[in-house]
Amino acid sequence: MKVVKSVSKASALFLLSLFFLTGCDIPVLQPKGPVGRQEYHLILWSFGLMSVVVLIVFILFAVMIIKYRANRKDTTNYDPENHGSAKLEVLWTIIPIIIVILMAVPTVTSEYNLQKSPTPSVKPLTVEATSIQWKWVFKYPEQGISTVNELYIPKDRPIKLVLNSQDAMASFWVPSLGGQIYTMTGMNTHMYLQADEIGTFQGRAANFNGKKFADQTFDVVSQSSSDFNNWVQTVKSTKPALTMNEYKKLEKPSVVGKMAFSAYPKQISNDAMNAKFGGMEGMPGMSDSSESKSSDDSAKSGSKADDMSGMSMKGGN
Amino acid sequence: MDQLMHFLTHKFFVTGEPMIYGADVAIAVATIGILFVLTYFKKWKWLWREWLTTVDHKKIGIMYIIAAILMLFRGGIDGLLMRSQLSFPGLKLLDAQHYNEIFTTHGTIMILFMAMPFIIGMINVAMPLQIGARDVAFPYLNAISFWLFFWAAMLLNLSFVIGGSPDAGWTSYTPLAENGLDPGLGENFYLLSLQITGIGTLASGVNFAVTILKMRAPGMKLMHMPMFTWSTLITSVIIVFAFPVLTVALAMLTIDRIFGAHFFTSTAGGDPMMWANLFWVWGHPEVYIVILPAFGIFSEVMSTFSGKRLFGYSMMVWSMVLISALSFIVWVHHFFTMGAGPAVNSFFGVSTMLIAIPTGVKLFNWLFTLRHSKIRFTVAHMWALAFIPNFVIGGLTGVMLAVAPADYQYHNSYFLIAHFHYVLIAGTVFGMFAGLHYWWPKMFGHILDEKLGKIAFWLWMVGFNVCFFPMYFVGLQGMTRRMYTYPANAGWTSLNFIETIGAFLMGIGFIVMVWMIIYSARHGERDVTGDPWDGRTMEWMTSSPAPEYNFATLPDMSGIDRFWYMKQEKGAVEKWRKQKIEEIHMPDNSGRPFIMCVLFFIAGFGLCFEWIWLAIVGLAGILLFMVLRSLFDPDEGHHIPVDVIERTEREAGRL
Numbered sequence: 003m004k005v006v007k008s009v010s011k012a013s014a015l016f017l018l019s020l021f022f023l024t025g026c027d028i029p030v031l032q033p034k035g036p037v038g039r040q041e042y043h044l045i046l047w048s049f050g051l052m053s054v055v056v057l058i059v060f061i062l063f064a065v066m067i068i069k070y071r072a073n074r075k076d077t078t079n080y081d082p083e084n085h086g087s088a089k090l091e092v093l094w095t096i097i098p099i100i101i102v103i104l105m106a107v108p109t110v111t112s113e114y115n116l117q118k119s120p121t122p123s124v125k126p127l128t129v130e131a132t133s134i135q136w137k138w139v140f141k142y143p144e145q146g147i148s149t150v151n152e153l154y155i156p157k158d159r160p161i162k163l164v165l166n167s168q169d170a171m172a173s174f175w176v177p178s179l180g181g182q183i184y185t186m187t188g189m190n191t192h193m194y195l196q197a198d199e200i201g202t203f204q205g206r207a208a209n210f211n212g213k214k215f216a217d218q219t220f221d222v223v224s225q226s227s228s229d230f231n232n233w234v235q236t237v238k239s240t241k242p243a244l245t246m247n248e249y250k251k252l253e254k255p256s257v258v259g260k261m262a263f264s265a266y267p268k269q270i271s272n273d274a275m276n277a278k279f280g281g282m283e284g285m286p287g288m289s290d291s292s293e294s295k296s297s298d299d300s301a302k303s304g305s306k307a308d309d310m311s312g313m314s315m316k317g318g319n
Numbered sequence: 320m321d322q323l324m325h326f327l328t329h330k331f332f333v334t335g336e337p338m339i340y341g342a343d344v345a346i347a348v349a350t351i352g353i354l355f356v357l358t359y360f361k362k363w364k365w366l367w368r369e370w371l372t373t374v375d376h377k378k379i380g381i382m383y384i385i386a387a388i389l390m391l392f393r394g395g396i397d398g399l400l401m402r403s404q405l406s407f408p409g410l411k412l413l414d415a416q417h418y419n420e421i422f423t424t425h426g427t428i429m430i431l432f433m434a435m436p437f438i439i440g441m442i443n444v445a446m447p448l449q450i451g452a453r454d455v456a457f458p459y460l461n462a463i464s465f466w467l468f469f470w471a472a473m474l475l476n477l478s479f480v481i482g483g484s485p486d487a488g489w490t491s492y493t494p495l496a497e498n499g500l501d502p503g504l505g506e507n508f509y510l511l512s513l514q515i516t517g518i519g520t521l522a523s524g525v526n527f528a529v530t531i532l533k534m535r536a537p538g539m540k541l542m543h544m545p546m547f548t549w550s551t552l553i554t555s556v557i558i559v560f561a562f563p564v565l566t567v568a569l570a571m572l573t574i575d576r577i578f579g580a581h582f583f584t585s586t587a588g589g590d591p592m593m594w595a596n597l598f599w600v601w602g603h604p605e606v607y608i609v610i611l612p613a614f615g616i617f618s619e620v621m622s623t624f625s626g627k628r629l630f631g632y633s634m635m636v637w638s639m640v641l642i643s644a645l646s647f648i649v650w651v652h653h654f655f656t657m658g659a660g661p662a663v664n665s666f667f668g669v670s671t672m673l674i675a676i677p678t679g680v681k682l683f684n685w686l687f688t689l690r691h692s693k694i695r696f697t698v699a700h701m702w703a704l705a706f707i708p709n710f711v712i713g714g715l716t717g718v719m720l721a722v723a724p725a726d727y728q729y730h731n732s733y734f735l736i737a738h739f740h741y742v743l744i745a746g747t748v749f750g751m752f753a754g755l756h757y758w759w760p761k762m763f764g765h766i767l768d769e770k771l772g773k774i775a776f777w778l779w780m781v782g783f784n785v786c787f788f789p790m791y792f793v794g795l796q797g798m799t800r801r802m803y804t805y806p807a808n809a810g811w812t813s814l815n816f817i818e819t820i821g822a823f824l825m826g827i828g829f830i831v832m833v834w835m836i837i838y839s840a841r842h843g844e845r846d847v848t849g850d851p852w853d854g855r856t857m858e859w860m861t862s863s864p865a866p867e868y869n870f871a872t873l874p875d876m877s878g879i880d881r882f883w884y885m886k887q888e889k890g891a892v893e894k895w896r897k898q899k900i901e902e903i904h905m906p907d908n909s910g911r912p913f914i915m916c917v918l919f920f921i922a923g924f925g926l927c928f929e930w931i932w933l934a935i936v937g938l939a940g941i942l943l944f945m946v947l948r949s950l951f952d953p954d955e956g957h958h959i960p961v962d963v964i965e966r967t968e969r970e971a972g973r974l
Contacts, residue, residue, distance in 0.1 A: 066689035081691040085628035181727020191658035216802035
């Protein structure tokens with residue numbers, strides 16, 4: 003364990019010094035929560051191991067090309083028949099195997115750990131997130147409120163994210179807090195995150211999902227739990243409710259600003275959406291799907307899509 | 320009339336972009352120029368006889384390589400445009416749509432229309448010579464493979480000015496690439512052009528494997544073959560297993576888009592995730608298809624210019640076999656973030672790490688090939704040597720990406736972009752450049768200028784590292800791939816600007832290389848011996864450029880590096896050259912592969928525009944050619960008489 007620590011420490015020192023030299027902010031290497039921190043330690047450990055290999059190869063490479071250049075003075079050690087050594091070849095088979103084992107063990111353990119809540123003693127806050135071209139809709143089933151492009155969370159409490167997509171596949175990523183998970187139609191994916199500092203962290207959609215992909219960003223605002231509760235109360239008392247009509251506007255591909263709603267319709271909960279996609283509904287997010295969502299005028303949108311040769315539209319319903 | 324005009328300006332021709340109007344003009348001027356030159360110098364007949372109808376593996380190889388260099392230019396321009404757009408935050412050089420099209424074509428072209436033809440070209444040029452074959456096993460099929468690739472490349476490039484470019488990324492993930500979210504014709508061009516070139520590649524895989532297994536020189540056992548030929552054999556086997564998956568996946572998505580099926584939509588029971596799986600079940604082995612032949616070239620070049628046998632020959636072979644097997648069970652590492660669960664991610668993470676073991680073995684074998692050697696720093700060898708440190712950076716960051724939980728933080732970020740450019744450029748592209756310098760005399764009879772070659776080499780070396788190394792860090796800072804712009808307050812500006820400088824250095828390096836090729840054609844040192852590098856393998860036994868029939872006679876070729884040992888034995892080479900010459904049977908040229916592939920192009924173009932009648936016309940024509948070939952084509956070939964062979968050999972100074 004001591005070796006693990008010192009390798010990780012050396013890696014951290016090296017990586018961070020590079021950044022202080024350039025004066026940049028590197029969220030992945032400055033994690034603000036237990037999930038990101040676990041991933042960060044794995045990054046350091048693998049970076050350290052790999053650095054050792056890089057160092058060995060670079061040194062060997064430099065020695066070889068300098069020592070054995072054709073125009074050296076003494077070429078008596080030239081040996082054209084030297085073409086193998088069982089001892090050496092076994093050596094450089096076994097060492098990589100050891101390195102792979104050293105990487106594989108923490109990989110598998112963290113892989114299983116990250117499925118669990120980072121702080122099992124605290125009841126997690128469930129947030130449903132839905133990606134729509136090019137925005138994020140967040141729903142708080144316990145609080146009954148909803149936001150767009152901003153995710154408020156209480157500090158020190160695990161957040162259980164339940165994610166899906168309204169159209170293309172997107173990826174939910176908050177580099178400061180931890181790694182990504184894809185969002186897809188018709189099914190939920192899950193991820194835990196937790197912040198142990200107060201602050202605002204940048205999040206984005208990390209998987210290309212169409213024209214304005216680069217603009218699909220959101221803020222994660224981490225607050226003390228009392229501030230978070232106050233925020234919930236403020237939203238409930240001052241913001242309008244999200245109506246189905248309003249949501250249909252959001253369903254259209256667009257870039258929008260931050261929004262908050264005191265309530266949201268049941269039909270847009272993740273499970274209700276997924277059930278819908280699993281059925282025979284037309285593909286969501288299609289050109290002008292917003293009018294056609296109410297099933298009675300889907301024929302109209304079918305003829306529209308025909309122009310773009312979208313026969314797949316007709317298969318709907 | 321109005322309808323026609325509306326169709327032409329809104330659907331057929333891409334309109335509204337000054338850059339595209341520029342391309343229209345450039346394409347028109349270039350086409351008129353080519354037609355004029357061919358007519359003025361009366362070269363039409365020559366073009367048809369010597370090139371368009373040829374079945375000679377060496378000429379087909381040269382055509383592949385020329386096409387690959389042209390595609391490197393096109394893909395490189397795409398890259399430079401992207402880097403220019405990202406050099407400062409908020410630039411408006413390209414809009415979001417245009418940027419999306421350019422990164423899509425950059426990836427698609429670089430992998431399928433640059434790396435693949437470059438490799439297949441190298442194999443065509445060198446492999447039959449390395450095993451002493453007259454040609455590949457199926458020369459007619461080889462011509463079909465080339466023209467399929469060529470017309471597919473034309474189809475994809477056409478989409479820039481006609482119909483619109485694809486814009487869903489080179490991975491073309493569904494449901495984004497489906498009609499509903501991506502209407503328009505661009506994706507159809509992607510699907511059809513990949514389909515057509517994929518069929519050609521599959522045929523090449525079969526062709527090369529049969530050639531190596533059945534047509535080796537007398538005495539040459541599998542474990543005597545040059546390492547490049549070994550890498551070709553293994554690559555061919557991967558192609559034969561991997562490409563059918565691509566063919567099926569493309570066909571399914573084409574049926575979705577053109578005929579309204581639902582294989583990859585959530586509607587009607589389809590599964591969008593299935594595309595990502597099928598794509599990478601092909602796509603990961605594809606990575607090894609483009610890297611293993613480069614490994615083969617490095618082995619040849621390092622052994623030749625070190626004047627030493629390759630260290631650990633059999634370990635090198637078995638490492639490649641192991642890599643090829645593992646390459647089929649790692650595809651999920653392209654989407655650890657899909658939420659497949661810890662057991663699946665652990666399996667694919669560890670299987671990915673395992674690839675590092677045989678790759679590491681190869682790396683140390685190369686390093687120890689240099690030990691106790693005499694290293695000659697020719698340009699070919701410099702490219703091969705530079706591969707080692709650069710590829711190690713790419714390979715080891717690849718191992719870091721295999722740590723699945725850490726990958727959650729790297730995925731889709733510039734860290735990943737840096738990684739795969741380090742392996743694909745330092746591996747495949749450096750390999751192709753090494754091979755280009757190494758086999759150029761065999762192709763054209765003269766050596767590429769070493770001085771210009773070294774200038775280009777250093778421009779690339781600096782440019783490559785300046786462009787891609789900072790990407791690791793900008794990735795850790797949270798910048799994702801495929802962003803057409805970024806805000807000024809993100810803190811990514813300085814690194815992005817540095818990257819752009821590096822990209823342009825590589826661009827200058829490319830220009831120097833083109834100049835080097837032109838300069839060397841006039842002033843390059845002529846290769847009169849056929850063995851300019853003191854080579855070790857069979858291709859250096861024949862004259863440069865090699866005659867149509869490759870070798871007048873063949874000696875016993877048992878043993879590794881037989882030619883090199885023949886040169887040490889007194890009188891061995893002379894004895895072989897005095898062997899009795901007999902007439903040689905060679906395949907006939909044919910214009911049919913070319914015409915048949917034009918029909919493929921027509922069918923593909925028809926499907927892109929969903930003009931089913933045109934597709935049927937094209938497909939019917941293809942069928943007709945296949946029937947003709949199967950039923951009415953004796954294809955007896957011709958014999959080169961002894962006196963012609965003797966005259967050719969005498970002119971080359973070998974009798």
